[in-house]
Amino acid sequence: MKEYTKQRNLKSFGLAFLLLSSTAIFAQNKDAVVAAIVREAQVNSQLENYAFELVDMIGPRLVGSPQMQQAHDWVVKQYTALGADARNEAYGEWRSWERGTSQVTMTYPRIKSLEGTQLAFSPTTKEKGVEAEVLAMPLFRSQADFQSWLKTVKGKIVLIGMNPISGRSDANWKESASAKAYEKYQALKSEQLRQWELSMSYTGSTRRTLPLALEAVGAVGVIDSYWTELPGITRIFDAKSRQIPVFNVALEDYGLLYRMAERGVRPRILLQGKSRELGTAKTYNSIAEIKGKEKPNEYVVLSAHLDSWDGASGATDNATGVITMMEAVRILRKVYPDNKRTILVGNWGSEEQGLNGSSAFVEDHPDIANNIQVVWNQDNGTGRIVRIAGSGFEKAYEYIGRWLQYLPEEFRNEIQTSFPGMPGTGGSDHSSFVQKGIPAFGLSSTSWDYGKVTWHTNRDTYDKIVFDEVRQNAIIVAVLTYLACEEPGLVSRDKIVLPIDKSGKQMSWPTNLQSKRTSGN
Template identity: 55%
Template sequence: MKTELISSRWRGARAFSRSLLLSCLLSAPLVQAQQKQDPMVANIVKEANQNSQLEKLAHELVDVIGPRLVGSPLMMQAHNWAVEKYKGWGISARNEKWGEWRGWQRGISHIDLVHPRVRSLEGMQLAWSPATKGNKPLVAETIVLPDPADSLAFQKWLPNVKGKLVLISMPQATGRPDYNWQEFATKESFEKMKQERTAQTNAWNARFKKMGYTSRTLPAALEKAGAAGIVTSNWSNGFGVNKIFSAYTKKIPAVDIALEDYGLVYRLTESGQKPKLSIKTEAKELGMQPAFNTIAEIKGTEKPDEYVILSAHFDSWDGGSGATDNATGTIVMMEAMRILKKLYPNPKRTILVGHWGSEEQGLNGSRAFVEDHPEIVKNVQALFNQDNGTGRVVNISGQGFLHAYDYLGRWLAKVPSDIRSQIETNFPGSPGGGGSDYASFVAAGVPAFSLSSLNWSYFNYTWHTNRDTYDKIVFDDVRSNAILTAILAYMASEDPAKTSRERIVLPVNQRTGEPMKWPEQRSPTRKGGLE
């Protein structure tokens, strides 16, 4: 017994010694690295913290220019603004045409309830909506969709929409997000609400199925039947927030109304009060407009034909100001380029930034760049993309590149611990097939990485919504991302080794039983907005 105890203690002491030795071995290089901190990294941190241009850039882009719908004058204004900013910092920049898009300019939207009482409603026209005739108010009664027996019954009902404003969204039973219910409701009440909401949603979906239409195809049918306009409410599951996307009509206006006001109008219509709305939407059709990417670069000195690419989409939907989708990613890349030009004006490799157009319609700008510039694509050292909101970066995946850990690990080791410690890495990860512009490059075999951010209620409150505005930007987090990006770009440029593009062997798809495939490179839509 005593021998076993001694043996056990010896084994424990030996294990502790190995652990202590390993700890010392791992910590020694870290201590040495801290003692020999790269002065460039220290200077990047200092410049970002003491001379940040982020607030100024955000104000000019988000407040002064505003949302950047592809094909709109504001999108063109933003491209020209970025080029001038870069030139002011001594960085070569240009707007590079990749296609054409239906041009449209948003004007005033004003929506009022005028019967049975008067109330101004919160809402706006959808992107690419036709204006009201002569840009004058349209006054019409509202009508709700029936619950038909089948598609034939719906076709018989369709003439009823003539001259009416058709409410085509499901009215929400509650405008309180779930977290508010969870905090204050009884458990029984919360569960009851969720069950009723599920039943209502299922019934609404069944109604559309019986009609034989989807929310995308129905507006055209209503327009053909003589409807005066389309009214929707695309709630985003948060207080006061709606998604604002595209109109699917050619001649009649399509507007989105806030949940609270939509519910009011819907209930009045259902109860036979015959409410009337006055809608005025001003908009201009501009014909086909050129679509661009903004490209800027700091030329490399030793390996000018190898590239480190900073990446962010420039366009946005226009329900808000496009602040967190994706002005934040845009100004991160601009600020990183400004810092690098000031502190690292002669990089070993060329550092190029791409501000892509029409990401929201299918990664079109970045796909066009990949297709148009094979000479650059084949020589990319690494690409860093930032898109999903205002939060600090908390996740980086190796995107299925077998040796991504080797080089990303080296580069991340130089990042200050207060930033690096927040980041969870996933190596080798899986290749991203979509979602943002890095996927266009991954499909072409480029080591392209998404700098994925902390949520900040992004998907409910700011992603594609009417609340995506300047005040939602968290500048401390954005500044952290600019520091991270600048350091990664510097390290990737300086690395003596070319990054490996070797891919992992993808696993078997459990559903099909077939090996999964690397995402395919896709061509962009070069002429869009016409459907």
């Protein structure tokens, strides 16, 4: 009996030793692959080349534009060269508009070229442009006040934006003004904004829809200045008008026009926007797949939207996300050729109009959606990844927390996690997957003043890319993708029980996203 027990204990010990040894070898293998990923990213990075082609050569990628089609074709070409099965997959159509030259010239009381650009989808101007007197929109005290003022806008080019008290940044004020002057400035700034927002409420419009009301009563043009509170930087979105041109003018020149109009000078400007209407164009997602060698019908998804606004070249929103995923795939093809699961890259179209491309993909591919391991999404600038939240999946920590341990220590130590987190209702493309119960995670980055410098602005250009940080992101994505492919089974999709909202009602899992497949024009 004792001899039998001894033999059984030896067998148990041997089995445990083998298990520990195999686990240690497995961990060593993972460490070796991670080391190879880091080395390849640092020695042979292609990020600068990818960025040059996408940002400088193709440029802005407005949905429906010829440049967006160029970007889709470029993506397919790059992934095909990497050995992926790549395609452009149509999911709808959109108004096709192409930007031309934009010129804004003050013609009275003196000649001056102004810094401005036509907004996307703005109606083009006639051959010689539109020249007219400038009228500044005042503060309204009531809806009746606004309706009365509308009678004065016929034949005018209307300034519809608030003219801020100062064109200096808050940081500049705080650094250079006395404490008392800074406090006074903040109070005046808050009161000006309060009055302006109250006045806007009487119009029944937003700054993006107000031009529709103005063109209906005979205005011949609209100028806005959507300032980011940093000198020279304005946000560039789209125009909703059907007949009259809408331009954005930099605050420094906008304030000049505003002050003149307020003081009765009655300045005149010439607007020239040589855009082209091209009918409608198909909208696509660019999809690339590297089939898994063991589990080809299970997927790890790398997500980044390809489209951009077109006030600049869309460098950090979201070319940096696109090239991060492309570089991660390039690295994995070299150091991890036998990926167990299929790696699928989604470069989505029309994210800027409401996550349309990614939502359409999830809607159109239930077979893929049901077998997705995880989705990694990046869409917030050039900074290094420092935050990952669990998107409301109860057991996200069990696998993400484990995978993060394989990252180089200097990367891992910077990443703050929030588990289980809350499911997203929008914001970026991972939300399209989360709402279908698919584990999808936004890889959030350091700011680099993204919100005021590059997000949808006229300064979102190649020179704002911080390549060392994008390179770090490519490493992180490649490592997490490798580990997600190697995970023995599909990860849990268990959701948390959402908390009670402020009204005392039980919150429910969001289902608000649905793809819009046409611009309606």
